[in-house]
Amino acid sequence: MCGIVGYVGTTNDGTALDVVMEGLARLEYRGYDSAGVALLDGDHVETRKKSGKLANLTAELEARPLPASTTGIGHTRWATHGGPTDQNAHPHRGGKDGKLALIHNGIIENFHALKQGLLADGVEFASETDTEVVAHLVAAAYEQHRDLTTAMRAVVADLEGAFTLLAIHADQPDVVVGARRNSPLVVGLGENANYLGSDVAAFIGHTRHALELAQDQIVTITPEGATVVNFDGTPAEGKAYEVTWDAAAAEKGGYATFMEKEINDQPHAVRDTLLGRTDPEGRLILDELRISEEQLRNVDRITIVACGTAAYAGMTAKYAIEHWTRIPVEVSLAHEFRYCDPIVNERTLVVSISQSGETMDTLMAVKHARELGALTISICNTHGSTIPRESDAVLYTHAGPEIAVASTKAFLAQITASYVLGLYLAQLRGGSFADDAQSVMKELAGVPAKIETLLAQMGRVKEIAKFMADTRSVLFLGRHVGYPVAMEGALKLKELAYIHAEGFAAGELKHGPIALIEPGQPVFVVVPSPTSEHGLHGKVVSNIQEIRARGARTLVIAEEGDEAVEPFADEVIRVPATSPLLAPLLTVVPLQVFALWLSTAKGLDVDQPRNLAKSVTVE
Ligand code: F6R
Numbered sequence: 001m002c003g004i005v006g007y008v009g010t011t012n013d014g015t016a017l018d019v020v021m022e023g024l025a026r027l028e029y030r031g032y033d034s035a036g037v038a039l040l041d042g043d044h045v046e047t048r049k050k051s052g053k054l055a056n057l058t059a060e061l062e063a064r065p066l067p068a069s070t071t072g073i074g075h076t077r078w079a080t081h082g083g084p085t086d087q088n089a090h091p092h093r094g095g096k097d098g099k100l101a102l103i104h105n106g107i108i109e110n111f112h113a114l115k116q117g118l119l120a121d122g123v124e125f126a127s128e129t130d131t132e133v134v135a136h137l138v139a140a141a142y143e144q145h146r147d148l149t150t151a152m153r154a155v156v157a158d159l160e161g162a163f164t165l166l167a168i169h170a171d172q173p174d175v176v177v178g179a180r181r182n183s184p185l186v187v188g189l190g191e192n193a194n195y196l197g198s199d200v201a202a203f204i205g206h207t208r209h210a211l212e213l214a215q216d217q218i219v220t221i222t223p224e225g226a227t228v229v230n231f232d233g234t235p236a237e238g239k240a241y242e243v244t245w246d247a248a249a250a251e252k253g254g255y256a257t258f259m260e261k262e263i264n265d266q267p268h269a270v271r272d273t274l275l276g277r278t279d280p281e282g283r284l285i286l287d288e289l290r291i292s293e294e295q296l297r298n299v300d301r302i303t304i305v306a307c308g309t310a311a312y313a314g315m316t317a318k319y320a321i322e323h324w325t326r327i328p329v330e331v332s333l334a335h336e337f338r339y340c341d342p343i344v345n346e347r348t349l350v351v352s353i354s355q356s357g358e359t360m361d362t363l364m365a366v367k368h369a370r371e372l373g374a375l376t377i378s379i380c381n382t383h384g385s386t387i388p389r390e391s392d393a394v395l396y397t398h399a400g401p402e403i404a405v406a407s408t409k410a411f412l413a414q415i416t417a418s419y420v421l422g423l424y425l426a427q428l429r430g431g432s433f434a435d436d437a438q439s440v441m442k443e444l445a446g447v448p449a450k451i452e453t454l455l456a457q458m459g460r461v462k463e464i465a466k467f468m469a470d471t472r473s474v475l476f477l478g479r480h481v482g483y484p485v486a487m488e489g490a491l492k493l494k495e496l497a498y499i500h501a502e503g504f505a506a507g508e509l510k511h512g513p514i515a516l517i518e519p520g521q522p523v524f525v526v527v528p529s530p531t532s533e534h535g536l537h538g539k540v541v542s543n544i545q546e547i548r549a550r551g552a553r554t555l556v557i558a559e560e561g562d563e564a565v566e567p568f569a570d571e572v573i574r575v576p577a578t579s580p581l582l583a584p585l586l587t588v589v590p591l592q593v594f595a596l597w598l599s600t601a602k603g604l605d606v607d608q609p610r611n612l613a614k615s616v617t618v619e
Pocket of ligand 1: 307308309310311353354355356357358359362405406407408491492495615616
């Protein structure tokens with residue numbers, strides 16, 4: 001939530017404004033309530049800020065241009081304190097002369113008490129934000145220390161909550177200072193130019209050399225380099241790494257929206273997530289886990305913590321991991337985990353799943369699990385992010401940057417990585433499924449080609465979506481691994497098309513929700529493979545008949561060759577045949593495509609749905 005960019009360099013690298021605006025365009029998915037920039041111009045700071053999307057700021061900059069500069073900061077906001085107005089947009093100015101400009105991601109929990117102190121000193125406020133309080137505090141500290149890094153260090157000591165802060169000061173040209181606690185900040189290292197960003201997308205157009213910061217650190221960038229200190233003033237060093245993708249990966253690549261591109265990227269996301277995880281004999285090797293085999297063999301309970309789509313990936317994984325390892329798996333929404341007095345000890349493996357690696361709810365769950373002595377593994381898509389850093393080990397998904405706010409390719413990559421983890425545990429523990437690990441991995445390796453086939457036949461789903469543009473409510477049913485897929489389908493539709501949508505376990509229908517069925521009610525049904533155990537397929541086919549008998553319009557997702565669904569389906573959407581546990585990697589695709597095109601048909605912003613932001617860094 002909130003995108004942050006900082007730049008200092010030479011004019012050879014383009015003006016500060018160009019670099020900062022390019023960074024903001026790439027980070028807009030993190031928040032789009034307002035945007036603003038501040039540049040150093042001689043002995044003063046110039047700011048421009050505007051509520052609404054970045055386009056409004058661009059228009060403002062055309063109407064009131066800014067001078068060329070080599071030092072600047074920029075911000076896209078997801079509002080917390082104070083509405084999405086021009087006044088509350090960042091950057092905020094500090095001090096009587098307004099020589100300091102500051103931007104912020106996160107929440108300062110003790111801002112009210114700090115504000116009272118400033119008000120008592122006669123400070124006047126121009127906004128309702130917690131950020132402006134910090135701007136005034138840093139400006140006052142600067143008057144005392146005459147050094148922006150020292151001033152920042154003095155102030156962060158008094159702040160409670162989660163924050164990334166960036167500041168520039170007119171009296172200290174060619175310097176941007178950043179501070180982070182429980183909120184993302186990465187450094188980009190260029191030639192005679194350096195960068196700060198909420199994530200590497202902020203500077204990927206300029207450099208792929210990055211520096212990861214730890215918690216409670218302050219970084220000072222100048223054109224020559226980056227210096228890191230801990231909040232207590234002791235020197236520190238960031239961890240250098242190379243970003244594995246380039247600017248083209250963060251662009252639409254000819255598609256109209258990022259979401260459409262990312263849906264079509266899914267074969268790569270699955271394929272790349274499987275890469276390098278088996279030896280030539282097909283045995284799983286996860287050296288990267290940095291947890292001893294002994295510790296993993298000792299695990300007697302697994303808890304998955306995640307939110308939203310990532311939690312549905314976790315629910316899918318529960319079925320597979322329990323089946324393969326016979327270890328009980330619980331899935332806990334990360335924001336509930338801490339408050340349910342979780343039963344966790346040193347034999348519990350807590351697996352967090354997060355695309356961004358910055359979701360505050362998930363981060364806090366991981367920290368809590370570690371306090372309770374659990375082993376923690378993070379399944380994450382973002383190198384250098386906080387959750388992997390705070391975990392004992394990480395298993396990266398390799399989906400590439402996900403820019404559309406609604407998650408698609410990350411979901412498939414998360415299921416893939418958690419299956420890899422489950423199979424690895426099965427292999428380690430021996431038992432009846434240890435030998436199956438290799439054959440399942442082989443089958444997984446064939447899934448990307450099946451997704452490609454499926455994507456090539458989505459024309460009818462697009463037509464159905466367009467035809468349903470005026471629909472007010474859609475239900476989704478599934479059983480077993482089809483149940484989380486049904487919930488994911490409903491979530492996509494809610495967030496993208498603002499339509500009432502609900503996903504149910506198909507067996508639950510007769511316990512209440514069937515009362516919702518009235519003539520014409522559209523219901524998607526995710527049908528399990530006819531090869532599923534325990535007569536699952538037949539039960540879902542009966543569920544379709546039950547709702548059809550009550551007038552529902554049935555949109556059935558079924559395997560190629562499954563003729564049993566034909567008599568009861570108004571529409572059949574075919575997916576390639578696969579073994580039941582792998583089916584979610586296919587059955588969710590038509591639901592993503594449906595939500596994309598229904599939203600498009602309604603004329604909505606597919607990539608930036610209202611009220612949302614990618615990367616939820618507040619609790
Ligand atoms: C929905 C969606 C969200 C995220 C959730 C967790 O399309 O994107 O539900 O899945 O906010 O985000 P991460 O995976 O970054 O922790």
